[in-house]
Amino acid sequence: xxxxxxxxxxxxxxxxxxxxxxxxxxxxxxxxxxxxxxxxxxxxxxxxxxxxxxxxxxxxxxxxxxxxxxxxxxxxxxxxxxxxxxxxxxxxxxxxxxxxxxxxxxxxxxxxxx
Amino acid sequence: xxxxxxxxxxxxxxxxxxxxxxxxxxxxxxxxxxxxxxxxxxxxxxxxxxxxxxxxxxxxxxxxxxxxxxxxxxxxxxxxxxxxxxxxxxxxxxxxxxxxxxxxxxxxxxxxxxxxxxxxxxxxxxxxxxxxxxxxxxxxxxxxxxxxxxxxxxxxxxxxxxxxxxxxxxxxxxxxxxxxxxxxxxxxxxxxxxxxxxxxxxxxxxxxxxxxxxxxxxxxxxxxxxxxxxxxxxxxxxxxxxxxxxxxxxxxxxxxxxxxxxxxxxxxxxxxxxxxxxxxxxxxxxxxxxxxxxxxxxxxxxxxxxxxxxxxxxxxxxxxxxxxxxxxxxxxxxxxxxxxxxxxxxxxxxxxxxxxxxxxxxxxxxxxxxxxxxxxxxxxxxxxxxxxxxxxxxxxxxxxxxxxxxxxxxxxxxxxxxxxxxxxxxxxxxxxxxxxxxxxxxxxxxxxxxxxxxxxxxxxxxxxxxxxxxxxxxxxxxxxxxxxxxxxxxxxxxxxxxxxxxxxxxxxxxxxxxxxxxxxxxxxxxxxxxxxxxxxxxxxxxxxxxxxxxxxxxxxxxxxxxxxxxx
Numbered sequence: 001x002x003x004x005x006x007x008x009x010x011x012x013x014x015x016x017x018x019x020x021x022x023x024x025x026x027x028x029x030x031x032x033x034x035x036x037x038x039x040x041x042x043x044x045x046x047x048x049x050x051x052x053x054x055x056x057x058x059x060x061x062x063x064x065x066x067x068x069x070x071x072x073x074x075x076x077x078x079x080x081x082x083x084x085x086x087x088x089x090x091x092x093x094x095x096x097x098x099x100x101x102x103x104x105x106x107x108x109x110x111x112x113x114x
Numbered sequence: 115x116x117x118x119x120x121x122x123x124x125x126x127x128x129x130x131x132x133x134x135x136x137x138x139x140x141x142x143x144x145x146x147x148x149x150x151x152x153x154x155x156x157x158x159x160x161x162x163x164x165x166x167x168x169x170x171x172x173x174x175x176x177x178x179x180x181x182x183x184x185x186x187x188x189x190x191x192x193x194x195x196x197x198x199x200x201x202x203x204x205x206x207x208x209x210x211x212x213x214x215x216x217x218x219x220x221x222x223x224x225x226x227x228x229x230x231x232x233x234x235x236x237x238x239x240x241x242x243x244x245x246x247x248x249x250x251x252x253x254x255x256x257x258x259x260x261x262x263x264x265x266x267x268x269x270x271x272x273x274x275x276x277x278x279x280x281x282x283x284x285x286x287x288x289x290x291x292x293x294x295x296x297x298x299x300x301x302x303x304x305x306x307x308x309x310x311x312x313x314x315x316x317x318x319x320x321x322x323x324x325x326x327x328x329x330x331x332x333x334x335x336x337x338x339x340x341x342x343x344x345x346x347x348x349x350x351x352x353x354x355x356x357x358x359x360x361x362x363x364x365x366x367x368x369x370x371x372x373x374x375x376x377x378x379x380x381x382x383x384x385x386x387x388x389x390x391x392x393x394x395x396x397x398x399x400x401x402x403x404x405x406x407x408x409x410x411x412x413x414x415x416x417x418x419x420x421x422x423x424x425x426x427x428x429x430x431x432x433x434x435x436x437x438x439x440x441x442x443x444x445x446x447x448x449x450x451x452x453x454x455x456x457x458x459x460x461x462x463x464x465x466x467x468x469x470x471x472x473x474x475x476x477x478x479x480x481x482x483x484x485x486x487x488x489x490x491x492x493x494x495x496x497x498x499x500x501x502x503x504x505x506x507x508x509x510x511x512x513x514x515x516x517x518x519x520x521x522x523x524x525x526x527x528x529x530x531x532x533x534x535x536x537x538x539x540x541x542x543x544x545x546x547x548x549x550x551x552x553x554x555x556x557x558x559x560x561x562x563x564x565x566x567x568x569x570x571x572x573x574x575x576x577x578x579x580x581x582x583x584x585x586x587x588x589x590x591x592x593x594x595x596x597x598x599x600x601x602x603x604x605x606x607x608x609x610x611x612x613x614x615x616x617x618x619x620x621x622x623x624x625x626x627x628x629x630x631x632x633x634x635x636x637x638x639x640x641x642x643x644x645x646x647x648x649x650x651x652x653x654x655x656x657x658x659x660x661x662x663x664x665x666x667x668x669x670x671x672x673x674x675x676x677x678x679x680x681x
Contacts, residue, residue, distance in 0.1 A: 060306050067304045078176040078233050088170045088258035093333050 148311070149299045155290030157253070158320030160267060160280065161558050162329040168558050169329055172267060172281075172374075175256045178236045178249040180204075180228040184217030186246030193244050197227055200238045204228040230254065261373040263332050265388040266325070266366045266498060266553060269374040277377075278386045280553065282499035284323060293317030322558040326362035331355055334670050335365040342647065342663035343369055348627075349649040352389040353663065354532050355671075356642045358540035358632060361549025361569040363496065363533075364641065366390055389646070390536075391496055394504030394529035398612030399454045399656065400630035400644075401525030401535070403588055404490070405462050406451055407542040408483040410587075411580035414465040417448040417587050427457045429472060429520040434460055437611070451591045454609060459523040472516040477509035480519055487575035488538030489548060490530045496551045497568065504529040525610060526620075535630065536644045541572075543588065543606070543632050543639050546581040548572040585632075585639070592631065595657075598665045600672050602679025604639070607631020607664060609656030627654035629661040633668045636680060641671050 032040075089095060096102055131139070161168035180201060187193055194210035205228050207213045217225045231239075236249050255270050268279025276285035296313040297305035305312070335353040343351045355365040372385045380386065387393065409415035423442050426435045434456050441453045450458025460472070467476030484490045484506060491506025506528045507514040521527030533551055541548035549569045556565040576584070589606035592599075599605045610628035613620040626648040634640035645660040645667075654660070672679075 056308055059308065060300075063306045064304060075233070081173075081175060082233060084170075085173050085175050085256050085258065088173060091169070092258045092260070093262075093329060094260055 147298045148296060149303060149305075151295040151297075151303075151305075153293035153295055153315075153317045154253070155292050155317035156319040157255070157270070157274075158288040158290065159322045159558075160288075161322065161324040162259070162263065162327045162332065163324065163555060164329050166563075168324045168563055169259075171257065171259055171263065171325070171327075171329070173256050173258065174253050176233065176251055177229075177254050178231040178233070178251055179226055180231050180236070180239065181224055181226050181248050181250060182214060182217070183223045183246045183248070184214045184225055185221065185223055187214050187218075188245050190214040193247060196239060196242050196244060197247075201228045201231045201235045204231050204235070255374070257373070257375050259329060260375075261371055262329065262336070263325075263327055263366060264371050264374050265368045265386065266327060267374055268386070268499065269377040271377075276499075278499055279388060280323065280325070280497055280499075283497050284321075284554075288320040288323065290320035291318040324555045324558050324563055325553050326357075326364065326555045327366070327553060328364045330674060331671070332365040332367065334674075335367040335667055336369075336371075338663050338666040338670070339367045339369055339645070341666065342645070342659070345662065346627075346647060346654060346659040347649070348647040348652060348654050348659060350389075351645070351647040351663070352532060353646075353667065354390045354536050354644045355667070356536050356540055356551060356644075358544040358639050358642045359549075361537060361540065361551045361571075362555070363551055363553045366553070387500070388498050390532035390644075391494075391498045391501040392531070394502050394531050395626060395646075396526050396528065396612045396614075397530060397532075397535055397628050397630075397646075398525040398610035398626070400539075400608050400610035400628050401522070401528075401530075402451060402454065402459050403539060403542060403584065403608050403630065404484055404488060405459045405480075405523045406447065406587055407488075407576055407580060407584040408480060409447070409462040409465065410583045411483070411576040412466055412479060415447045415462055416583060417446065417590070419447045420444050421447070421450070421458060421461045423450070423455060423457050425455075425457065427460045427520075429460060430515070430517050432517050432520075434520060448587055448590055451587055451608070452594065454524075456524040460520045463520055463523040472519050474509060477514060477516070477519045480522060481506070481509050481514075483576075484522065484528075484538075487548065487572070488541055489550075490534050490538060491528065492534070494531075494533050494537055494551050496533055497554050501533070502531060504531055504534065506530065525612060532644050532646060536642050539630055539632075539644070540642050541575050542581060543585040543642070544581065545578045546574050546576040548575045588632070595661065595665075598662075598669075600669045600679070602681075603633060603672055603677065604636045605631065605633045605668060607661070609661060611655045611657075623653065624649075624651055625653050625655065627656045627658070627660040629656050629664045631664050631668065633671060634675075635677055640675050640677065641668075643667055643671075 157174055159170055159174065160172035162171045163169070180197065182193065190211045193214065197210055198205070206226055210227055213225055213227070231249070239247065266279050268277050268281035270281055271277050276282040276288060281288065294313060294315040295305060296311070298308055298312065299305050335355055339351050339353045343349070351369045353365065353367040354363065356363055366388065368389045370385050372380045421444070423445050425439045425442055426433050436455045436457055438453050438455065441449060441455065447458055447462070463472045463476055463480060464470060466479045467473035485492065491504050493501050493503045507518060509519070518527045537548065537551045549571050552568040554566060554568045556563055585606060588608060589604060592605055592607045596605070608630055610630065612626050612628065613622060614624045614626060626646060629645045632639040632642045643664050645663045647654045647659045647663070
């Protein structure tokens with residue numbers, strides 16, 4: 001097999017870039033001045049601020065939910081404690097002694113002992 | 115140029131405010147935005163026992179103080195009507211409408227209308243949407259068993275501090291530790307999580323304590339005491355019930371008494387005091403059991419030892435006589451105990467020395483037994499506030515002479531508490547082990563009783579043999595009264611009638627009656643009961659006035675413990 005070497009000259013730029021690659025440079029016709037830059041930065045800060053506020057108020061709404069739940073827990077705990085107190089009062093010796101059941105009781109006979 | 119100067123001024127001012135005064139303004143902002151709230155710890159509840167089951171004696175209840183801002187209330191008549199209808203029993207003002215009108219005139223912004231309003235009542239009032247009405251939440255102690263064991267419990271004052279009884283003595287354990295919430299809050303004080311320095315430290319609630327007090331025994335002790343006082347006409351009385359095998363106090367009843375829920379209505383501070391621990395007195399002849407036990411343990415007497423009784427005996431320059439006269443001649447120590455003869459006890463004191471005199475050896479021995487071994491004249495360490503140690507004069511002191519010690523042998527010349535006497539007596543009849551008394555059984559957590567052993571045991575304060583002999587002698591001393599005891603059980607006891615001191619002199623016009631005894635089966639004493647009755651200018655006697663209370667309670671205890679009588 002023969003090997004043919006081309007004698008065509010290849011530019012150095014052509015060697016380093018790939019084949020068919022666009023080598024054109026585009027330059028935007030719109031030029032942003034310092035005022036526009038400032039406005040854009042301000043807008044970005046505003047957007048970031050809004051995002052922060054959204055997040056913060058979002059977490060605050062959870063705080064209100066948590067606070068509401070805490071209040072309900074306290075309320076239920078208070079009701080539970082009230083019921084426990086009522087239960088203890090109803091089970092106290094004095095209540096039992098004065099209950100209708102106790103009043104209906106009679107003295108047991110001790111005859112069987114003799 | 116002018117603009118530049120203005121800019122420089124502004125920049126400098128901003129630098130001053132934002133850099134130099136940074137910390138100051140941060141502090142101001144923190145003060146405004148960050149609230150430090152206390153999360154109150156719940157005070158521990160207190161339980162008694164019903165057999166082995168804890169039952170609440172002291173609990174906490176959240177209640178509300180109802181207040182009004184007269185400047186905001188626009189319809190006083192409607193407010194008055196609603197508050198009267200819903201919380202009429204909790205009012206602290208007579209005429210609400212007038213009170214609000216007066217408040218408005220005086221430009222007052224805070225008038226308390228009702229106290230101890232329950233959550234349910236508060237909700238009903240809130241539903242009416244009244245203007246100018248507010249609620250303040252407070253925690254209060256409630257007592258489901260009413261006045262039961264009031265002097266053992268004590269109460270909690272308006273500052274939240276325990277006063278008297280275990281509430282004072284165990285205040286630190288009951289109080290717990292408040293929690294802290296440090297947080298950025300909104301205007302309504304709702305904590306927000308946006309702060310970076312928020313702190314939430316949960317409160318540690320106080321211990322829920324379980325007492326050794328058995329509510330059934332306590333209730334019966336109170337009932338028996340009250341009935342006994344009504345029979346005798348005595349105005350003051352105390353009953354102490356103890357388990358001699360452990361030192362656990364099963365009941366402590368005092369009369370007059372009070373309801374801890376209404377402690378503010380008490381006129382006489384004396385009723386707050388737990389008599390058995392804070393009022394030392396001369397118990398009289400019940401202490402003859404101590405002298406007998408000492409004599410037996412030292413081997414100088416037994417039940418059948420004899421002495422010659424002439425109803426009087428000379429000690430130094432004093433002549434000591436018997437209250438009961440006529441049991442003279444050669445008699446046994448058992449007879450001396452049965453008839454409560456002072457001469458017999460002085461004879462034992464003499465025999466503890468050289469047989470003739472109550473010398474230093476005798477006095478040292480009595481002090482060793484009474485004080486060091488059986489705990490008289492020393493605080494027992496029971497968990498009740500203001501316990502007194504009483505007075506038991508050492509033989510090393512000038513006043514600890516032969517006359518003093520001859521008196522001590524029959525229960526005079528010393529000041530001791532019922533708690534000391536009952537604890538020492540328990541050691542005498544339980545085989546010789548002294549258990550320091552306790553009212554604390556443990557803590558109640560998660561529905562379970564976690565026992566604590568707060569009693570320390572000192573074994574062999576007298577030998578088991580001496581204990582058995584002394585116990586039998588005390589049993590025999592009660593034989594004359596056994597027609598009132600439930601048959602089939604082993605009961606013993608000793609009376610005491612002590613003169614009281616007025617201006618340093620014993621007077622006969624006012625005596626204190628005491629009874630000290632035990633009960634149970636032949637194998638084991640299950641309880642020790644000590645009763646004391648007294649009254650101003652009253653002659654109260656151990657056998658007539660205190661012993662019936664013992665008998666009533668003792669017979670009931672036998673049934674309560676379901677002890678099997680001997681066949």
